[in-house]
Amino acid sequence: MIKKKVEAFKGEMQWLFHMSDLGLLSYYLRIKVKQHQEAATLGQAAYAQKLLKKAGMQDCNSCQAPVEVRLKMTKASNTPMVNSTMWRSLVGSLWYLVHTWPDISFAIGYVNRYMEQPHEEHLAAVKHILHYIAGTIDNGIAFPKRGCKQHQLIGFSDSDLGRGEGGHRRQEEHHGSDLLPQQHAHLVDVSEAEGGGPFVL
Template identity: 45%
Template sequence: MELEFSKCTKEPSVYRKTIKGELLVVDVYVDDLFVTGTSKKLINEFKKGMASKFDMSDLGRLTYYLGIKVVQDDRGITLNQSQYAKKILENAGMAKCNSAQAPMELGLNLSKAEEEQEINATDFRRNIGCLRYLLHTRPDLSFCVGVLSRYMHSLRESHGVALKQCLRYLQGSTSYGLFLERSLQKVPRLIGYSDSSYNVDPDDGKSTTGHIFYLGKSPITWCSQKQDTLALSSCEAEFMAGTEAARQAIWLRDLLSEVTGQA
């Protein structure tokens, strides 16, 4: 079997090939390969071909990778980081804390709060770093963690209180994750939503952009971040959010088209 693939221009770590109408896709991460396709026979032939050319191990169906648990069944694929979430709580000393219903208090507007007392920066930054990795399967935490990440340079008591609220919410939702539903359509429809919150930062008046994209009924990418430019109106803030979402939509559309071979 010839190991000849085409590299995706939109995602250099993804390679694809088509043989007699069957698709084979390989994703490369450091020294690991993720293999999928429309034919088990083609996948097995690829693995045999790779083993004949390289010293490699076949670990079988993907079940756990980089702290992400992967469960595959006839309904689809479930991704969660429950063990990693519990480890975050343990390291923060909140493994037995009471749970909260929301990751952030309704209407809370954090600021630099320079008049407040400073808190331990090392613990805060470590927890935020861990939470940011947890965002791979937890879009519900994106806004909260994104806001808390803005104050890493000078941490105050109100920031610590908001972080504890986020961790208390995590305590009651460690089992949350993503479910990627199996679709009957050959290429499910790509659907995206965008929004913005105008002039919510009390320090610089900048707005926050947010968007999420679904492939069929499954969320595949999301974002929540402060806008780079100061919007002069809520309409302008919405345009900025819409522009970012449109850029992401174009990239996703081109990537899916290139991988599947369908426009």
């Protein structure tokens, strides 16, 4: 019944707007989409590789976390300033990766505070994020289809509960199953998901 309704809707749209049916979505706004039996996966490996090449880090080593433990930076840095145009371009490009790399959102938000006058220590933090991207280039988001087996939902939070720069208290964010009652999103290794069912990292 649903399939017939979908076909009828597609036929009506093609008649009204002279559209063509290109099949299942595979690539959209630099996001690669793959349809599997149990889930649909979204990844940005190609975009991430171009970003690493843009930063001159296509052959860099990887790291296991997007931000150093207990990293503290300040706007009144004693290190030399860097090219602000290049800095903003890198940070802006990193923001677009949050669509499929939600675990880098805190790190990017942190370095984004120094957009006006970036210094070398701030650039080092951005490069640290890029090292993490290089090591997780095949990561992505999986949206399990209804009826398939349940997967574990991973949450992220800001564990730095102290006060930030200027005495402002940092906000703490939680992403739990209560926020996604209909369908849960999971971080997966897209290359593994292609060979079988997606798994949680």
